[in-house]
Amino acid sequence: MRIALLATCLADAVTPHVARATVRLLERLGHRVTFPREQACCGQMHINSGYPDQAVPLIRNHVAAFADADLVVAPSASCAGSVRHQHATVARAEGQHALAEEAERLAGRTYELSELLVDVLGVIDVGAYYPHRVTYHPTCHSLRMLRVGQRPLTLLRHVRGLELVELPSAEECCGFGGTFAVKNAATSGAILSDKIEAILATGAGACAAADASCLLHIGGGLSRAGADVRTVHLAEILASTASDTDGDAEGTDTR
Structure with a gap:
């Protein structure tokens, strides 16, 4: 099973240790994590700021970047939420019906980290130690x-x-x-x-x-x-x- 990491803009630019921790955790649990280099902003910022037309090229890029992934994980509820609940709606509203269908299929394979662990991988004890x-x-x-x-x-x-x-x-x-x-x-x-x-x-x-x-x-x-x-x-x-x-x-x- 190929789990692709949606690192998010913020992790890429400001908090890369969050993306690294996500990969380290999943690999420790025995999973192979890939990083599609074509990924960029998911478009959430544009959508939430009232520029859905400018988000469409980003949605198209996102769908293409993660097309081959069995599962997609994001260490970000907001970005996972945008992929799941905004992408297809925005694409359809902008007249991009084929893109909307692709976005819907990808949304069904996209998870926030805790969802992936508990609901998909069936793990609640990941062997972590944090004495605080x-x-x-x-x-x-x-x-x-x-x-x-x-x-x-x-x-x-x-x-x-x-x-x-x-x-x-x-x-x-x-x-x-x-x-x-x-x-x-x-x-x-x-x-x-x-x-x-x-x-x-x-x-x-x-x-x-x-x-x-x-x-x-x-x-x-x-x-x-x-x-x-x-x-x-x-x-x-x-x-x-x-x-x-x-x-x-x-x-x-x-x-």
Whole structure:
């Protein structure tokens, strides 16, 4: 079975350790991971910003890049969500019906990491070791678009050494929302302030999530608050083992 990695723009440009952790984890579980070099932006940013016509060439490129993959995994709920719930709709609305059909077929083979592990590979204990107190932020796209539910938490509960603590008001947005954080900075900052307060209330040393974008936003808020709390992607925790020097993942900390 060929599992192709959709690395995402953010991992490629800012958090490559998240993509590496995803590959390391899946290979440790005995799977072959490929990386289609033709991949580029999935077009989510264009779609969400109101430019669906400009997203069509990106959707076409995405469909071609991953055409031969048995499965596609993305360490990003937002990008997986765009592929699954936006690509075919946008292509069809722009009159690209053949592309829409191809996008629908690819969407059926595309999974966020926790979905792939739990639903497809049937694994909840990946042999990870991460001896830290961790709280988990369920990002909006993972929660509301993909509806991954308890899958990430189930995986975290099987990580050796990890103490999982509940995040107050966990389902509240962190305030990122892509360009929303730029166009509505004051509102975004106020939402983030509430999220930072909730994270600090847990006493956790790390905040995990399934989207590096939200983690970067949260990490910036933690840094400005002078908090000694790191941000770490779910893939990094699951890829960590007892053989690591101190059980730490590389982290997405922005400090």
